[in-house]
Amino acid sequence: MTPTPSATLAQPATPTPSATLTGPRPAAARLTIAEAAERTGLTTHTLRYYERDGLMLRAVERTSSGHRAYGEGDLVWITLLTCLRATGMPIREVKVYAELVRSGEGNELVRLDLLQSHRARVLAQLAEVTSHLGAIDNKIGVYTAKLEAAGLDFERAATG
Amino acid sequence: MTPTPSATLAQPATPTPSATLTGPRPAAARLTIAEAAERTGLTTHTLRYYERDGLMLRAVERTSSGHRAYGEGDLVWITLLTCLRATGMPIREVKVYAELVRSGEGNELVRLDLLQSHRARVLAQLAEVTSHLGAIDNKIGVYTAKLEAAGLDFERAATG
DNA sequence: ATCTGCCTTGGAGTGCGCTCGAAGTCAAGT
DNA sequence: ACTTGACTTCGAGCGCACTCCAAGGCAGAT
Numbered sequence: 001m002t003p004t005p006s007a008t009l010a011q012p013a014t015p016t017p018s019a020t021l022t023g024p025r026p027a028a029a030r031l032t033i034a035e036a037a038e039r040t041g042l043t044t045h046t047l048r049y050y051e052r053d054g055l056m057l058r059a060v061e062r063t064s065s066g067h068r069a070y071g072e073g074d075l076v077w078i079t080l081l082t083c084l085r086a087t088g089m090p091i092r093e094v095k096v097y098a099e100l101v102r103s104g105e106g107n108e109l110v111r112l113d114l115l116q117s118h119r120a121r122v123l124a125q126l127a128e129v130t131s132h133l134g135a136i137d138n139k140i141g142v143y144t145a146k147l148e149a150a151g152l153d154f155e156r157a158a159t160g
Numbered sequence: 161m162t163p164t165p166s167a168t169l170a171q172p173a174t175p176t177p178s179a180t181l182t183g184p185r186p187a188a189a190r191l192t193i194a195e196a197a198e199r200t201g202l203t204t205h206t207l208r209y210y211e212r213d214g215l216m217l218r219a220v221e222r223t224s225s226g227h228r229a230y231g232e233g234d235l236v237w238i239t240l241l242t243c244l245r246a247t248g249m250p251i252r253e254v255k256v257y258a259e260l261v262r263s264g265e266g267n268e269l270v271r272l273d274l275l276q277s278h279r280a281r282v283l284a285q286l287a288e289v290t291s292h293l294g295a296i297d298n299k300i301g302v303y304t305a306k307l308e309a310a311g312l313d314f315e316r317a318a319t320g
Numbered sequence: 321a322t323c324t325g326c327c328t329t330g331g332a333g334t335g336c337g338c339t340c341g342a343a344g345t346c347a348a349g350t
Numbered sequence: 351a352c353t354t355g356a357c358t359t360c361g362a363g364c365g366c367a368c369t370c371c372a373a374g375g376c377a378g379a380t
Contacts, residue, residue: 045369065376067327083292091367112303115296122293126286132243133282136275143272205339225346227357251337
């Protein structure tokens with residue numbers, strides 16, 4: 001394939017000055033945008049779009065050449081984003097949540113509220129979809145019965 | 161409110177020549193588009209859009225003045241449309257289904273296939289949403305615990 | 321030195337599903 | 351006769367969430 005993509009970035013123990021910015025741990029692995037895309041199931045386009053749109057907690061780190069370098073924390077956050085988005089939270093609301101988290105401690109109650117009302121909406125929507133699915137199941141039952149009957153007719157005709 | 165809206169249309173036993181077109185029954189009640197909208201939960205805009213877009217089985221009947229007059233069959237069909245749409249079937253696929261039904265008997269197997277693969281997709285999506293909801297529930301649990309702990313601290317501080 | 325390939329940016333484009341507006345018709349009420 | 355209000359059509363507009371493009375930068379391989 002291609003040469004190791006994260007050549008300049010993933011030097012496991014390099015004492016880069018920015019290492020201390022992320023935390024006390026020496027140096028976490030950094031991923032290129034393509035790798036992050038693969039891990040998260042999003043496209044690179046979408047990852048850039050999310051960052052542009054303010055859905056990330058902070059700007060993603062960069063290598064010396066300006067390429068994005070995703071850390072473990074970024075991936076964890078993107079995973080949460082994906083949960084919220086996949087359950088139907090609009091981007092504008094995800095953004096609100098991100099802003100709350102970004103602004104630090106003290107608003108946990110607001111965040112909880114936001115998550116809980118989202119949860120309620122999701123439950124309602126699950127119930128609705130399930131009920132509509134029931135109606136579709138009925139329809140499927142009708143067609144199945146119809147075709148089974150036709151099948152019997154056919155069998156009778158073929159056998160008789 | 162407004163005077164009886166369906167004045168010209170809903171004359172229960174009028175032997176209008178078009179009555180026989182719908183079926184052997186004398187005269188089914190006909191609804192204005194506004195009434196149909198109210199019953200189905202769609203807007204009048206959406207009802208017209210669906211018809212324009214070929215989602216209806218046939219053009220909705222009209223009064224002498226050109227107004228739409230929805231019959232029971234139309235409402236039943238719209239209800240099915242709503243089930244399909246609410247479970248995430250794209251309009252283009254609903255259209256395919258409508259075309260199958262429109263083209264008469266003989267393609268029941270194809271219709272069944274379509275409904276069953278839709279059903280499978282819906283089940284998959286329900287599972288996905290449910291699983292992501294679980295992750296969100298965890299997050300909610302974390303915040304709840306955090307706030308409960310803070311609440312205890314607060315209580316201790318207030319009491320002590 | 322040049323080629324390859326992944327990355328960067330800002331901005332434009334796409335697909336879906338409505339949603340709305342303008343201009344006009346019709347029937348009933350005053 | 352005129353006003354009101356619900357309806358008609360056609361076509362444009364909108365919000366959402368991507369998705370893509372053009373032009374360019376940088377690093378490693380040949």
